[in-house]
Amino acid sequence: MDRMEIARRGEDAAAAFLERIGMTIEARNWRSASGELDIVARDGDALVFVEVKTRRSERAGTAEEAVSPAKQRRIVRLARAYLSSDAAEHDGHVRFDVVAIRVIADDRALLRHYRAAFEATP
Amino acid sequence: MTQAVVASSTIVGVDAVAVEVQVDVSTGLPAFSIVGLGDTAVLEARDRVRAALRACGFDFPSARVTVNLAPAPIRKHGTGFDLPIALGILAATGQVPRGAADAVAVGELALNGGVRPVPGLLAHAIAADRRGLPLLLSEDALSTVSAVAGVSARPLKTLSTLRAGLPDPRRADTRDANRGTDGPDLAEVHGQPAAKRALEIAAAGGLGVLFVGPPGAGKTMLARRLPGILPPLTAAEAIESAVVHSVAGLDVESLLAGERPFRAPHHTASTAGLVGGGSPPRPGEASLAHNGVLFLDEVPEFSPAALQALRQPLEDGYLTLVRAEGRVRYPARFALVAAMNPCPCGFLGDLVRPCTCPPAAIDRYRTRIGGPLMDRIDMTLRVDRIDPGCLLRQTQDEPSRSVRERVCAARERGRHRECGAPVGAGAALLRACALDAVARRAVERAARVHRLSGRGVTRLLRVARTIADLADAVRVTEEHVLEASCYRAFS
DSSP states (O other), X not given: OOHHHHHHHHHHHHHHHHHHTTOEEEEEEEEETTEEEEEEEEETTEEEEEEEEEESOSTTOOTGGGSOHHXXXXXXXXXXXXXXXXXXXXXXXXXXXXXXXXXXXXXEEEEEEETTOOOOOO | OOEEXXXXXXXXXXXXXXXXXXXXXESBSOEEEEESSBOHHXXXXXHHHHHHHHHTTOOOOSSEEEEEEESTTSOXXXXXXXXXXXXXXXXXXXXXXXXXXXXXXXXXEOTTSBEEOOTTHHHHHXXXXXXXXXXXXXXXXXXXXXXXXXXXXXXXXXXXXXXXXXXXXXXXXXXXXXXXXXXXXXXXXXXXXXXXXXXXXXXXXXXXXXXXXXXXXXXXXXXXXXXHHSOOOOHHHHHHHHHXXXXXXXXXXXXXXXXXXXXXXXXXXXXXXHHOBTTTTBOOHHHHTTTSEEEETTGGGSOHHHHHTTHHHHHHSEEEEEETTEEEEEEOOOEEEEEEOSSSSSOTTOSSSOOOOOHHHHHHHHHTTOHHHHHTOOEEXXXXXXXXXXXHSOOOOOOHHHHHHHHHHHHHHHHHHTTTOOOOSHHHHHHHHOOOHHHHHHHHHXXXXXXXXXXXXXXXXXXXXXXXXXXXXXXXXXXXXXXXXHTBTTO
């Protein structure tokens, strides 16, 4: 499995998990000029932007650590773009979640879900 | 979502200025921002408030939270805004009952939701009382603010308490009227009758003294005993002094018990340390000595700039600092007691040990205090080392208590004569002295012998008037003037 494959399977697992806990997936891999959002979902009346991080080992740090302040700022910027695009008709709550996945075997992984993991605070 | 407004205040000088904490919780990208010219400590409230709310089982809204501290032009310092910000978020999100925010809230939050006291609570309490609002604060500070008579204090141990609304008003148990000061007693100083007399006059007239003498003569010992012979602080004075200490983050218990402050800054003190300053501005030693005694030991060793900065408070009784962020005014009405050696080696004029200083060094040493400051010291006298025999003899010296009685009586006479006003200058002082022809000649002679300036003559008359008050005399006579002129030995 190459890196793209790992990432794709991680996002599949995250999306499946989010649907199981009652969220509806609104978009996946939404792209704009400056990057892409992994998952956009709805949780009740809130719009949730989910960043998925998958790691095979923790040699380079944990998956959670990979969502650095710079990365958070990029996601916030993308979220703003999403909200102002045609894709979204939303003026309610917004939330940023992180799903961290640690692969321990080819068919086994640990998944952690952080609700409201960060904010758009400048 | 909605908005909420919580009253709070911030310290400017020694006053608490009203600040309105406006909280807006709205939809949009989740964010938590604080605007309104707060310093770093104010901005760090974000992390403390978030943790404290969660620790107490409240919801931190995943929404756009904007906090504005109004009026925006005043710079806000410190951690006291934690509590009003948290309360505002709870009120805006409907997590506390209506009315829970109807108070002036001042307090720092611990990460576990505990409410901690902040410096200056006494000033906040006075401001809350003036605004006619209750004060929501840490339970740990209850005994301090209970000294402010009118304030309705609502003590809080943790944020969780707010679930039930604003806590009930409470007052700390009134402390024992422990008005007898337990400070050092004048009876412990053997001999030195002239110096003790000078202290008594200084206490009765609120005058400044300079003791000049060799090391080990007892200058410091004497100075420490001045607060003990001053009348106890009145309730109003105690609050005034306690507010300054509270703003500086110091203990106020002894002041509220009526004990006068005694401040003895080391001679390495900076100008800011002595008269106040820094960012945020803090009161200096001169203000901490308000209504008490400022003792400057080894006064020529102080930096000349720091000493000269004392001229304004000695004249006016307050200090004005002008800084980039504005102008603050600190009260600083204190009795100045200074001590110095007669020369760098300390033994000039000693009866036993010879002085080893070159004359030029002595001149240089003396001029370090500077004429203008010397002119503002009312009494100067020499304190010499006492005979060892006197030190070892079991004599009973007069205790501070009985000296204080005389001081209080003299002050009472002065107040009666001046209808409450302090001994002034010029015509009012001359009228108060009611000199006869003989006394007038004595004043003229003293002025010529000591080459007194106009201010020097005023000081001489003021000392003479105080001596007459101690003697319960209506008029200042030649005898009083002659004694007063003894205390101008170095000018």
